Amino acid sequence: MKRVLLVEDELPIASLLQAYLEKENYIVAWNTGERESDIIEQFLRWKPDLVLLDLMLPNDVNGIDILQQIRQLGSCPVIILTARGSIPDRLHGFELGADDYIAKPFDPQEVLARIQAVLRRSVYMTDSKKIRLGSLIIEITTRTVAVGSEPVTVLPRDYHLLEFLAQHPNQIFDRDHLLNEVWGFDFDGGDRSVDTSIKRLRKCLQQWPLNEGEIETIRGMGYSLRVY
Template sequence: MARARMLLVEDDAALAELLIWHFKREDFEVVHTVDGEEALLLAQENMPDIVLLDWMVESLSGIEVCRRLRRMNGTANVPIIMLTARGEEEDRVRGLETGADDYVTKPFSPRELVARVGAVLRRVRPALAGETLTFADVEMDTVGHKVRRGGQVIPLGPTEFRLLKHFLEHPGWVFSRERLLDSVWGQDSDIELRTVDVHIRRLRKAINADGRHRDIIRTVRSAGYALDTDGAA
């Protein structure tokens, strides 16, 4: 099972300690801060798989942190669960409209929160839940590092494997070349944008078996690439 990276933004020391203990017991890597501004920096430096975000934190409100995370390229699609003592419907709606994926009102059970986090990750990042990634007739065994299409093993190079894994974790999402560089090669990479196109072509050739299978990678003009059944070479 892949180890999930969590960014916890919570200024209640006792609650933060309790949550860190529970999530580390579930094998999460937890990075904690009490400060909204620092949370944005930490998210940019090492993109988390999920963010637990308190509504009221230092320097920036949780709502503003959520809004900015949704606007930044590297974190626009990272799942966010807001933690708050605000239980009014208007507050919940505001949090969800700002971009939160879920909303947990204090006080809450840590076990329930662990379950909610697991549910969100299974929905948006199934590899982190230890499941085989599938799309159409493509299957990826992330542990055994094998890919099959229609039951036949598809040999892939390391970069093409990472690229396909990223697409399988986000089916239907359109990714620009810049986003793919950040997510697949890393933010510190000095790879040129056109290199992404080269690896996309290699990936297409491999998983489409030189045209024997339908193309499942769609080119979106002026936007990037997406994994869906309306792919076009």
Template sequence: MNERKVLIVDDEFAIRDMLRMALEIAEFRCIEAENIQDAHALIVDERPDIVLLDWMLPGGSGLELLRRLKRNDATRELPVIMLTAKTAEDNVIQGLDVGADDYITKPFAPRELIARIKALLRRAAGGDQQDRIQVAELVLDGESRRIFLGEDPVDMGPTEFNLLQFFMSHPERAYTRNQLLDHVWGANVYVEERTVDVHIRRLRKALQTPLKDYSDLIQTVRGTGYRFSARGVPSR
């Protein structure tokens, strides 16, 4: 089996060492950098499969490197997970706006990070669209494009399906309307932001049945946009 190569960019040796050991146990190959200059050189020379990028770095922030990567055609599609001690939602949104594929806040469990890495690599390879995703009694079958609540099929339009598939693949993360437009409708498609609100209302309505109400899975984040949260699963 070919090892997937992970670039760890963090100025703290203890964190790099902890990540390297956990990733090597999970059969990843690791390369390391402690500043954005070395990181960029390694990206060009070593071509990693994914980058774990700390927000705060000497000689420039991780956000600065992320912007540089997303401006370059050769590195634009390189998956990037931001590692940050910044928990304020506006900082998280800023990283996602620039182009980060995911983020995780310190301190974090290595097992959770590895799960995020594997999920992101599957998405980058196009594997997410065929996944069967389940949250409690809500089941999304990407291959047949069908939704079930328990044993009952749920009727919804193709845009609502795509929106739910994106949300279920990216739980517990807040997204702005613009980000949802880019991910679900496509970056090159012009659609007004309020269109997102219309489809959110339709999606919530579709997730309400006479016996089950899963509409609270789609949460409004004041001042930001929306998130999908399993904490909205109704109690039995």
């Protein structure tokens, strides 16, 4: 049974979602979102499989700040629920690491479908040694990659980039961020080295089905390992 942390201050919405999800055998914890510290404390204590997060919370609590803190703590999937459904708002949410974005008003059945989709494409790790994204398997201990049962040859420099992206699926990173995170501040290869590495990785992962995922270029923003 999957655990869902629901951060929502509107009682009618929270009650409806909680009842609907519990009927579908999810375990739901509800947080009214009144204090930022309480939300993070509950997240750390309860260790949910997924977070449903409203952006517009009481007492000037900022849902985007909560999203950023959750992202710093790990890769737990986060679905944003909000009345702010404009394209810029959605793009900003995805840029900061949201896995999905649902505008109010919504149908609970749609929320359930989105939750199921996000959980299906979440990163599965075993003792922090393996990442599985559909048929793509990354063995962290041996630094090997396979699609299904077929091994994939990846250069060591490219492997580190792939592992980082796979540990942060559906998040967007610009070249500078990837250079710093993957190769370090003292790397002197230039930001175009990221483009070259991405190009090689795409070639290596040609056998990974497109309906499972791909390395996507987000124009003007950077790269993302999208999983579907």
